[in-house]
Amino acid sequence: MKGCPLQAMLSSDKDCNQKLGVAKDILDVLNGKWKMEVILLLLQYDKRRFKDLQAEIPGGVSAKVLSSVLKDLEEHHIVKRGLDDVTVEYELTEYGRSMREVISNLVELGLAHRKEVIGK
Amino acid sequence: MKGCPLQAMLSSDKDCNQKLGVAKDILDVLNGKWKMEVILLLLQYDKRRFKDLQAEIPGGVSAKVLSSVLKDLEEHHIVKRGLDDVTVEYELTEYGRSMREVISNLVELGLAHRKEVIGK
DNA sequence: CGGCATCCTTCTGGATACTG
DNA sequence: CAGTATCCAGAAGGATGCCG
Numbered sequence: 001m002k003g004c005p006l007q008a009m010l011s012s013d014k015d016c017n018q019k020l021g022v023a024k025d026i027l028d029v030l031n032g033k034w035k036m037e038v039i040l041l042l043l044q045y046d047k048r049r050f051k052d053l054q055a056e057i058p059g060g061v062s063a064k065v066l067s068s069v070l071k072d073l074e075e076h077h078i079v080k081r082g083l084d085d086v087t088v089e090y091e092l093t094e095y096g097r098s099m100r101e102v103i104s105n106l107v108e109l110g111l112a113h114r115k116e117v118i119g120k
Numbered sequence: 121m122k123g124c125p126l127q128a129m130l131s132s133d134k135d136c137n138q139k140l141g142v143a144k145d146i147l148d149v150l151n152g153k154w155k156m157e158v159i160l161l162l163l164q165y166d167k168r169r170f171k172d173l174q175a176e177i178p179g180g181v182s183a184k185v186l187s188s189v190l191k192d193l194e195e196h197h198i199v200k201r202g203l204d205d206v207t208v209e210y211e212l213t214e215y216g217r218s219m220r221e222v223i224s225n226l227v228e229l230g231l232a233h234r235k236e237v238i239g240k
Numbered sequence: 241c242g243g244c245a246t247c248c249t250t251c252t253g254g255a256t257a258c259t260g
Numbered sequence: 261c262a263g264t265a266t267c268c269a270g271a272a273g274g275a276t277g278c279c280g
Contacts (some may be wrong), residue, residue, distance in 0.1 A: 005163035006224050018179055020156050022230035023223055029233065031151055033253070036140050043125035050262050058137055062254055066261060077237050088262060095236050102229060103143055104126050109222060110142035113149065116215050117197050153273070158259060171241050182274055187243060 029076050030103070034061050034069050039092070039099050042079065047091045145238050149196050150223070154181050159212070159219050162199065167211045 003017035029037055037057050042048060047057075054066050061069075070090060073079040078096035082089050092099075124136035150156055157177050162168060168176075174186050190210060193199045198216035202209050206231075212219075 003164070005160060006227055016160060018156075019227050020160065020223075022234065023156065023226035024230070025229040026226055026233050027147065027151060031147060033166065037137075040125060040136060040140065044123070058255095062256090063263060064255090064265085065253055068253090075237075076233070082141055086261085100125055103140075105225070106143035106146055107126055107139050110144070110146040113146050113196070114142065117195075146264090180274095183243060184245090184275090185273055188273095206241085 026102075028101070029078065030106075032069065032072075034065065035073065036103060038066075038073065038105070039078065040070055040095065042090060042092045043097065043100055047089045048082075049087055049089055050119075053090065129225055138139075146222075148200065148206065149193075150219070150226075154185065155193065156223060158186075158189055158193065159198065159216065159223070162210060162212045163217065167204075167209045169207055169209055172209065 004019065006016060006019050011058075022099065030039075034057060038053060041053055043058055045052075050066070050070075053070075054061055054063060057066070070079060071083070073096070076083055077093055078099065079090050080093050080096075126136060126139050142177065150159075154177060158173060161173055161176055165172075169171055170183075170186070170190075174183065174189075177186070190199060190201070193216070194201055197213055198219065199210050200213050200216075202211065
């Protein structure tokens, strides 16, 4: 045993498992069948209505699931829900827009992973 | 619509959704209740036996679940399973050791996320 | 010791119908 | 249009027991 292998930490009194909890926080934000799809669409369109999002997501989401996804993303400050006149429009917050780099990094890591696990 | 918002891609003929699939690959590797715990323990100990891993994981994993986790990590080239004499020892592959930086990055992102979503 | 077999509970997501 | 309500199926994880 050599202590927590996660350097890059500033506060030293927290233990490794708490750090894992922090890491899982951000995984939860992106995890799920449709979260990244929604974020990507909102990166493309800036503002989008519920029905449009539902129609444009490849594969097809039920209204119930899309609703819960949007609610979840809103709670995590990724999207903003706004009543524009009579309709409802969703858009990314500034923080939400910062997810583009995060997802890009994941794509990079994913490509490396496919290379490592060839043929899988 | 302005095209796929994920730059940092080299091959241009694949579309955005395939890129998301690639990103999900790496998420799957780390996602799950115990995968990162196992990786962290193996970063600390280099080699570890099944029972030891099970005993040291905080919270407690059932043998069935730990078994499936290790099998999954092995399929993804993260851990190596070796019969050392009569006992079984697990250790990280070189690729598996590269997960330390990935997890560290997630911790960084998680800290930023907590800062963004204060009090949650 | 290192699992696998079985059974059970919980969580995600899907299908459909309905409402303000 | 933008959801909510209900019911349902499948996967993940847990508890316990058994086996080579």
